[in-house]
Amino acid sequence: MSWEETANQIPPVDQAAIAAMRERVDQLTKPTGSLGRLEDLAVQLAGIAGTLNLDVGRKVVVVAAGDHGVAAEGVSAYPQEVTGQMLALFAAGHAAINIISQTVGADVIVVDAGVAQPPADADERVLPVRVGPGTADFLREPAMTHQQAATAVEAGIRIADDLISDGAGLLAAGDMGIANTTSAAAIIAAITGADSDTIVGRGTGVDDAGLVRKREVIQQALALHRLDPGDGLAVLVAVGGFEIGVMAGIMLGAAARQKPVVIDGVIAGAAALIADRLAPAVRPYLIAGHRSTEPAHSVTLAHLGLEPLLDLSLHLGEGTGAALAFPIVEAAARLATQMWTFAEAGVAMKSDAGQ
Amino acid sequence: MSWEETANQIPPVDQAAIAAMRERVDQLTKPTGSLGRLEDLAVQLAGIAGTLNLDVGRKVVVVAAGDHGVAAEGVSAYPQEVTGQMLALFAAGHAAINIISQTVGADVIVVDAGVAQPPADADERVLPVRVGPGTADFLREPAMTHQQAATAVEAGIRIADDLISDGAGLLAAGDMGIANTTSAAAIIAAITGADSDTIVGRGTGVDDAGLVRKREVIQQALALHRLDPGDGLAVLVAVGGFEIGVMAGIMLGAAARQKPVVIDGVIAGAAALIADRLAPAVRPYLIAGHRSTEPAHSVTLAHLGLEPLLDLSLHLGEGTGAALAFPIVEAAARLATQMWTFAEAGVAMKSDAGQ
Numbered sequence: 001m002s003w004e005e006t007a008n009q010i011p012p013v014d015q016a017a018i019a020a021m022r023e024r025v026d027q028l029t030k031p032t033g034s035l036g037r038l039e040d041l042a043v044q045l046a047g048i049a050g051t052l053n054l055d056v057g058r059k060v061v062v063v064a065a066g067d068h069g070v071a072a073e074g075v076s077a078y079p080q081e082v083t084g085q086m087l088a089l090f091a092a093g094h095a096a097i098n099i100i101s102q103t104v105g106a107d108v109i110v111v112d113a114g115v116a117q118p119p120a121d122a123d124e125r126v127l128p129v130r131v132g133p134g135t136a137d138f139l140r141e142p143a144m145t146h147q148q149a150a151t152a153v154e155a156g157i158r159i160a161d162d163l164i165s166d167g168a169g170l171l172a173a174g175d176m177g178i179a180n181t182t183s184a185a186a187i188i189a190a191i192t193g194a195d196s197d198t199i200v201g202r203g204t205g206v207d208d209a210g211l212v213r214k215r216e217v218i219q220q221a222l223a224l225h226r227l228d229p230g231d232g233l234a235v236l237v238a239v240g241g242f243e244i245g246v247m248a249g250i251m252l253g254a255a256a257r258q259k260p261v262v263i264d265g266v267i268a269g270a271a272a273l274i275a276d277r278l279a280p281a282v283r284p285y286l287i288a289g290h291r292s293t294e295p296a297h298s299v300t301l302a303h304l305g306l307e308p309l310l311d312l313s314l315h316l317g318e319g320t321g322a323a324l325a326f327p328i329v330e331a332a333a334r335l336a337t338q339m340w341t342f343a344e345a346g347v348a349m350k351s352d353a354g355q
Numbered sequence: 356m357s358w359e360e361t362a363n364q365i366p367p368v369d370q371a372a373i374a375a376m377r378e379r380v381d382q383l384t385k386p387t388g389s390l391g392r393l394e395d396l397a398v399q400l401a402g403i404a405g406t407l408n409l410d411v412g413r414k415v416v417v418v419a420a421g422d423h424g425v426a427a428e429g430v431s432a433y434p435q436e437v438t439g440q441m442l443a444l445f446a447a448g449h450a451a452i453n454i455i456s457q458t459v460g461a462d463v464i465v466v467d468a469g470v471a472q473p474p475a476d477a478d479e480r481v482l483p484v485r486v487g488p489g490t491a492d493f494l495r496e497p498a499m500t501h502q503q504a505a506t507a508v509e510a511g512i513r514i515a516d517d518l519i520s521d522g523a524g525l526l527a528a529g530d531m532g533i534a535n536t537t538s539a540a541a542i543i544a545a546i547t548g549a550d551s552d553t554i555v556g557r558g559t560g561v562d563d564a565g566l567v568r569k570r571e572v573i574q575q576a577l578a579l580h581r582l583d584p585g586d587g588l589a590v591l592v593a594v595g596g597f598e599i600g601v602m603a604g605i606m607l608g609a610a611a612r613q614k615p616v617v618i619d620g621v622i623a624g625a626a627a628l629i630a631d632r633l634a635p636a637v638r639p640y641l642i643a644g645h646r647s648t649e650p651a652h653s654v655t656l657a658h659l660g661l662e663p664l665l666d667l668s669l670h671l672g673e674g675t676g677a678a679l680a681f682p683i684v685e686a687a688a689r690l691a692t693q694m695w696t697f698a699e700a701g702v703a704m705k706s707d708a709g710q
Contacts, residue, residue: 028451029441029444029449029450029451030451030671031432031433031558031559031560031670031671032560033560033670034559034560034669034670034671035451035669035671035675036648036667036668036669036670037667037668037669038667038669077386078386078703079703081703082702082703085700085701085702085703086384086702089384089695089700089702094384094693094694094695094699094700095384095694095695096383096384096385096390096690096694099686099689099690099693099694100686100689100690102689103682103685103686103689104682104686203386204386204389205386205387205388205389293391309667310665310683311666312391312392312393312664312683313391313392314389314390314391314392314393315386315388315389315391316385316386316389316390320390324682324683324686327458327459327679327682328665328667328679330458331454331455331458331459331679334454334455334457334458335451335454335455338449338454339449339450339451339454340444340449340450344449345440345444345449346440347437347440347441347444348433348434348436348437348440
């Protein structure tokens with residue numbers, strides 16, 4: 001199925017369920033509004049699921065890895081081989097995202113969206129999408145072909161669809177890819193119109209000279225490609241990454257099946273902007289897990305109208321900030337369905353005592 | 356054992372473990388600093404435990420309930436009988452704190468610190484401390500006797516000690532008590548010196564007239580009792596609550612056994628201020644779970660030098676904001692101990708690529 005067909009299948013959220021959940025939340029045994037953002041989350045989840053009977057089901061973090069030709073321009077503090085090495089580490093279960101996922105009871109699915117040097121011994125534990133052996137250098141030419149972009153997005157849709165058929169009810173999209181904060185910043189500047197100089201951050205930790213170089217590369221690439229901010233696929237083709245396409249596909253695929261997706265940091269944010277351009281109906285299915293310290297992330301969240309659940313100064317990627325937010329989302333769903341109402345509990349409602 | 360003896364037993368945090376954990380955190384397979392506040396948490400936990408081998412063990416939320424004579428002054432939106440009714444609901448497992456604790460894998464211990472109308476049928480599932488049938492009205496006389504205050508604190512110490520002997524490694528202190536935001540605001544004003552008018556909030560939701568009344572009551576009570584801000588027990592005696600004394604004791608008892616305590620909202624914050632006055636060594640053992648919307652809470656956190664992990668506009672109490680932060684604390688501990696280092700993983704370190 002083409003990504004366009006999936007995009008057209010995303011239903012609007014259920015306004016009746018939203019209204020009914022707002023009413024239910026106010027009947028639970030707590031002062032009105034005292035669960036704060038958990039109440040808003042419960043309402044959002046009801047709208048997504050189209051029911052008050054919320055059950056997040058299996059929680060899954062999809063970590064998509066891809067390499068970036070633009071790494072050759074000296075925009076990252078780490079060599080490109082680290083992408084494949086980290087992919088192997090995810091598959092072996094020893095990276096940050098594995099530990100956090102264990103803590104919150106989530107599974108990790110590792111996707112090779114297209115790394116330059118795939119790990120030899122990790123094949124069985126890695127989903128081999130492999131759109132290509134890394135993108136082309138987008139300072140000189142488009143990062144990928146139109147066909148590659150569609151392939152990446154459609155692979156993400158299929159992965160989400162399969163996971164949901166397998167019981168997943170809460171997904172997160174995370175990333176790994178040396179130089180991908182450069183790709184993400186270019187996407188975010190192209191789509192939001194934000195000034196690329198002010199939104200470029202240090203990524204994994206480039207020094208001052210590296211930061212200047214990142215800014216130059218993004219400015220020159222945007223001048224080269226002359227992107228239409230409304231054309232999400234063209235932006236992905238020009239300055240995107242295979243893992244970013246897969247993540248955008250995860251979001252579309254989940255929304256088409258009426259499941260929420262928690263987005264991670266700046267790379268997932270860039271993927272969300274692309275997903276939002278491909279299918280504006282996806283937006284109410286997105287939950288922002290956290291606010292990254294990368295400046296482009298706050299611009300992205302504001303553009304999408306998302307308020308993050310966590311703000312812990314993370315900037316690791318891998319889905320870490322999304323997975324850490326899973327318990328908050330799960331708590332909201334459980335509170336809304338399992339807490340007793342004042343009537344069920346036989347607890348006195350508000351009196352005139354304070355009046 | 357008296358609370359003074361426990362206070363004297365709280366060891367300073369382990370500076371060698373702190374330094375060693377800082378070093379270890381920088382060797383893990385991630386860009387330096389990219390786990391943000393989780394790295395600081397891991398360092399704090401190492402200092403508390405005196406080892407790099409962190410294990411949070413059993414997670415327990417202690418919910419202490421108590422009634423307040425000052426409720427007679429019309430400072431709450433709910434009638435006093437709700438305290439006992441909610442105690443029964445906690446014991447039956449249907450309140451917000453029960454659902455959140457299930458979500459994060461924590462146990463709930465319910466303590467009747469001294470409610471006016473204890474539930475008849477919940478005895479077996481409630482720890483009966485019962486310092487008294489609610490405090491006296493502190494607008495007219497001290498809320499409790501010196502002996503009652505010591506009894507409440509020492510009960511909390513004993514509960515923490517028993518839980519830790521039983522395998523608990525991460526505790527939270529939560530509360531229930533109609534009118535206890537009035538008590539908490541009085542404590543916070545007395546100890547921090549903050550202007551009581553600006554820090555008083557709506558608690559469970561008093562209207563404008565109720566808010567004016569709360570401010571009057573606190574001002575008059577502070578004028579009546581003329582408290583020494585350095586004398587934590589005297590503040591507890593004059594304007595405190597039995598559940599607040601128990602919570603302060605939980606903090607002292609946990610610290611004496613080198614275990615961290617996650618504090619909840621404004622009531623737990625008031626208890627932390629008292630614990631801090633009784634034993635300044637307790638402070639590095641405290642973790643702020645969240646920032647409540649009650650204005651007095653931010654004043655309290657600033658006074659204690661604590662930065663909350665969550666900011667979700669909660670103002671429910673019961674330990675909800677603390678329990679929601681448990682996965683973050685647990686993730687920090689697990690990441691620090693279970694993630695592989697660059698050397699263990701065979702992943703390339705930073706190159707000169709960005710320079």
